Amino acid sequence: MKTIAIGVGENENIIQACHIFKEKHPKTELKLIYRDEDLVKAVLDDKIDGVIRGSLPASNIMKELKEHYPKLSRATYVHGDEYEFLLSPVGIDEGNTIEEKYDIAMNCAEFLKKVDKKPKIAVLAEGREDDFGRGSEVSNSIKDAKKLTRMIEETHEDVTNYFILIEKAINDHCNVIIAPNGRVGNIIFRTLVLLSSWPSYGAVTFGIDRTYIDTSRDQSIEGYVRSLTLANDLAEDK
Template sequence: MIQIGIGLAEPNEHLIHAVEGAAAEGTRVIVFAPRSMEPSPGITYRLSDSPESDLIDALMQGQIDGAVRGTLPANSTLRYLRDASGVDHLERIALLETVDGRKFLLTPVGIDEGSTIRSRINLVQSAKRLAEQIGMNRRVAILSGGRLGDLGRNPDVDRSLAEAELIARLTGGDHCEILIEDAVGEYGIIIAPDGISGNLIFRTLILLGSGTGHGAPVVNIDVPFVDTSRATESFGNAIRLAKNLIRRK
């Protein structure tokens, strides 16, 4: 049976319901939580003074097949994951779904990710591999800060347009300008101009636009780890995504 660990920083009924649902689907989920947590009946807990490091250590040592961050703090959890994986940065790609059912991969989504042309080119290649792995459309849309007709109005937009054109040529993607509303659905992979705008796209869709988040796999490490936002209610989606990645790995 596949075993997946998920982090729980404080009581969260959405997360507990997701764990119960996963069990009904044949997946064993272990909840990594602080010692102060009052365990819920019928759920396997692993309590410790540092659930972040305990979750990552269990993943790295093969005690669990995959992990989901759940509601653990992002900074400490991802920093420990980065150090334990031996990489100098983490690359995340979010699987999102609009309210009308259009799914797409979005990257960069971290405010410290995708700030250079090279990093976005690497993310394109990683996103193509992830799309193939989970059976999604591999067409790539490169977004920029405006339309081509806006050239000359703002130097930051001019630079964004030029970078998007270059990335599109080097990766085989299409520069879709600022028209994300046209790109989603036709393209399975959306490359934001930088991590700040990607994070804003994510938050706007999920927290204001009634969209759904399925989690954000970390794609430059060797173990299946799905990042989640503490604001999400869709932990079941992240568990299912982790299970899918484990099976296909």
């Protein structure tokens, strides 16, 4: 029997999600966690097959986990009407350097290969190419996106710099979308998932030898059910 631990905070949608999940997966044991430190212990516990942040706050948990796994990163697994993709960085303090975003892109590509999908990577910037010069932040973002695209091209042929045109990247069915930084990625996530109701399975976590799914504190019941299902499936395949 598998054991999945899940954090319970102020959003009680997680409790209802657990009831729905348990009806479909009676052989999976669910362990409810109510404190940040206990969730970290669950991640490190070999007897637990998968952990979901649920509705506990992320900052303390990620800080503690990074002490054990310094190269920790995550990518939100979004499923649109016609296709699915990984979006990263999504943490507001993540993806601040080209090197961080490169590692994230490589982790996303490797994950997709493991689930028998061919990576198609989109790199984003904070402006169009011809917006260069319209402020230092925009110009630096455009320069970084170009450099990141060149770095990824050395190992992956299917990568395109879409600059700010995320709608084109989605229309082209890219299955890895690299945001300019975690703040922009977080806004994209909230716009697509929490506002426009695109289904999300939570964030797959890389740089860790455990199954850990990071979730929003504001997720719906259906969203938490999807995260439970993903953790259960990944624990099955690990």
